[in-house]
Structures are given as structure tokens and as C-alpha cells.
Amino acid sequence: MxxxxxxxxxxxxxxxxxxxxxxxxxxxxxxxxxxxxxxxxxxxxxxxxxxxxxxxxxxxxxxxxxxxxxxxxxxxxxxLSTKGDTLHPIQEAFVKEGAIQCGYCTPGMILSAKYLLDRNPEPTELEIRQALSGNLCRCTGYHRIVKAVMVASKKINQQNGPSKASGSNEESD
Ligand code: FES
Ligand code: FES
CATH class of the missing domain: 3.10.20.30 (Beta-grasp domain)
Structure with missing residues (x-):
């Protein structure tokens, strides 16, 4: 061909x-x-x-x-990591929360989680479960994966500072 x-x-x-x-x-x-x-x-x-x-x-x-x-x-x-050096917060959270066992589903899970957090920085547990519903894992039972995405969400929001949705603005002198 x-x-x-x-x-x-x-x-x-x-x-x-x-x-x-x-x-x-x-x-x-x-x-x-x-x-x-x-x-x-x-x-x-x-x-x-x-x-x-x-x-x-x-x-x-x-x-x-x-x-x-x-x-x-x-x-x-x-x-996802910065030129292979630093893990992305989602990767870091998956490691820390024990959301990886055999790891076969993990790259797809993490990219689906990134797609979610890019659009919805503070998802609920239900929203995370819905967003990851197309990614199957035969090892973890999903609970730790969902927890990892919640932890990553918090970390990313801390790194990015107060969101506009919170109404916070820097005060000028
Ligand atoms: S390998 Fe593509 S959805 Fe399963
Ligand atoms: S960690 Fe094995 S399939 Fe998800």
C-alpha cells in the first residue's frame, strides 16, 4: 500500500x-x-x-x-513531565496515592485525568468517575485513582494560585 x-x-x-x-x-x-x-x-x-x-x-x-x-x-x-525531569502533578499523585499496580492503564488514565482537569480544575468525585469511565483498570478498583485525581486537582490549583471563580483578586496599594 x-x-x-x-x-x-x-x-x-x-x-x-x-x-x-x-x-x-x-x-x-x-x-x-x-x-x-x-x-x-x-x-x-x-x-x-x-x-x-x-x-x-x-x-x-x-x-x-x-x-x-x-x-x-x-x-x-x-x-507530560517537563522534558522528562519533573513529574506532572497528576503523575506524582498517582505514585503517592498508590493508584498504579500493573500500570497498563495508567498512561491513558492520566491523560484522561489531564483532559478533565484542563477543563474542570475542581471536579467532584462523581465528575472524576464519569470522566474516567472510558478507562478500564483491572487492578486497582478505581478508588485510589479517583483519590489521586482529587489530590492532583488540589496541587494544580495551589500552583496556579487563586482561581478567578473564587473571586480573589490581588489588592493594589
Ligand atoms: S486500546 Fe484503544 S481503547 Fe483500548
Ligand atoms: S493498574 Fe493494572 S490495569 Fe490499571
Whole structure:
């Protein structure tokens, strides 16, 4: 099958790759670009293990053709920490709260959590459970994952300072 040249902007880097039009983004990330943090569980859109962000929106990359991402901004789990040094607060919370066992679901879980917190910085427990309902975990029983997202939410909000929603403004002299 003829290949198509595409450009993917992933975690701040730009990649030019030639791919068959039938290949999924998950396959290209893992097999062509060695970004193996993205996991393939079911391959049919049911487990969420392959979740990445495309232009800020969470997408199951096993159902997305790589050619559809031509020119788009993609975030995988490898891009969440600052150039691989410091863990993102969501990653940190997953480690501290024991929200990881085998870890297979973890990259997708964390990216779904990031998508939630980017849109809703102070979610309720129910909102977290709803946001992660497309991500399956066979190990943890979910409770620690939900707790980790709540802890991460608090930390991110502390780092970002008072939100506009709280009505806080810096007073001028
Ligand atoms: S591997 Fe994509 S949803 Fe399961
Ligand atoms: S930690 Fe094993 S599947 Fe979630």
C-alpha cells in the first residue's frame, strides 16, 4: 500500500513520517516513533489504554488513523513531565496515592485525568468517575485513582494560585 507523508507535532517535537493510510495513531506512536508509553489494550475503543490528547482533546488513538493527525498537536504520556525531569502533578499523585499496580492503564488514565482537569480544575468525585469511565483498570478498583485525581486537582490549583471563580483578586496599594 502506498505510504503518505505526514507531520506530527508530538510533545513539542515535530516528526515527519511516511505511513500507510490504514495505520492507527497508536501503532505509529509505538512502532515508528518508539513512544511506547501509549498502550494498546483492546484495540477497539473500549479500554482507554491508548488515550492521547490531540489538539487538547482526549482521543483513543487505536481508533484514530495516523493520517488524521497530520499537522496536529499530540500529547502522549511522555510529554507530560517537563522534558522528562519533573513529574506532572497528576503523575506524582498517582505514585503517592498508590493508584498504579500493573500500570497498563495508567498512561491513558492520566491523560484522561489531564483532559478533565484542563477543563474542570475542581471536579467532584462523581465528575472524576464519569470522566474516567472510558478507562478500564483491572487492578486497582478505581478508588485510589479517583483519590489521586482529587489530590492532583488540589496541587494544580495551589500552583496556579487563586482561581478567578473564587473571586480573589490581588489588592493594589
Ligand atoms: S486500546 Fe484503544 S481503547 Fe483500548
Ligand atoms: S493498574 Fe493494572 S490495569 Fe490499571
Amino acid at each position: 502506498a505510504k503518505v507523508n505526514i507531520t506530527l507535532h508530538i510533545n513539542g517535537d515535530t516528526y515527519s513520517v511516511a505511513v500507510e493510510p490504514c495505520r492507527t495513531l497508536a501503532e505509529v506512536l509505538r512502532e515508528d516513533l518508539n513512544l511506547i508509553g501509549t498502550k494498546i489494550g483492546c484495540g477497539t475503543g473500549d479500554c482507554g489504554a491508548c488515550t492521547v490528547l490531540i489538539d487538547g482533546k482526549s482521543v483513543t488513538s487505536c481508533l484514530s488513523l495516523a493520517v488524521e493527525s497530520d499537522g496536529k498537536e499530540i500529547t502522549t504520556i511522555e510529554g
